[in-house]
Amino acid sequence: MDKISFVEYQKQANSLISEAGKKDMILNGVMGLAGEAGECVDLVKKERFQGHELNRDKLIEELGDVLWYIAETASGLNVSLDEIAEKNLDKLHKRYHGDKFNAFDSINRKE
Ligand SMILES: [Mg+2]
Structure with a gap:
């Protein structure tokens, strides 16, 4: 499969939203998320506490499902996944002054 952009992903995800989901994409999106x-x-819980091997392929599949509902919620808000990603990185770069996560800046955040 070719690489896919956030723009193309969101477009294709939108084409898969059910009629019921289209009635309230924000509510359906956050509930699905x-x-x-x-x-x-649950997959990580089973690995950490119930003796299972971590099912890596299943966890990747579930992350895709999370992404799908993020896309639906974003579309309900009329915002692109690109914009969400950019805003998130801007926030984190400001919080950690362009560096990695650290507890001091996390605890003393201004937002
Ligand atoms: Mg799932």
């Missing part, structure tokens, strides 16, 4: 994030947590 919570559910899929929970599926990610």
Whole structure:
């Protein structure tokens, strides 16, 4: 499969939204996002506490499901995934002064 941009991903994800989902893309999006994030947590929980091997392929699949619901929520807000990614990086670069995560700046954040 060719590499795909956020713009193309969001466009294709939008084409897959159900009629029910289109009625409230923000609500459907955040509910789906919570559910899929929970599926990610469950895979790691099974590995850490229940003796399973970490199912890497399944975790990657679930991260894709998370991305899909992020795209749906973003579309409901009329914002692109590119814009969300840029704003997130801007925020983190400002918080950590262009450096890596550190506890001091995390604890003393201004936002
Ligand atoms: Mg899933």
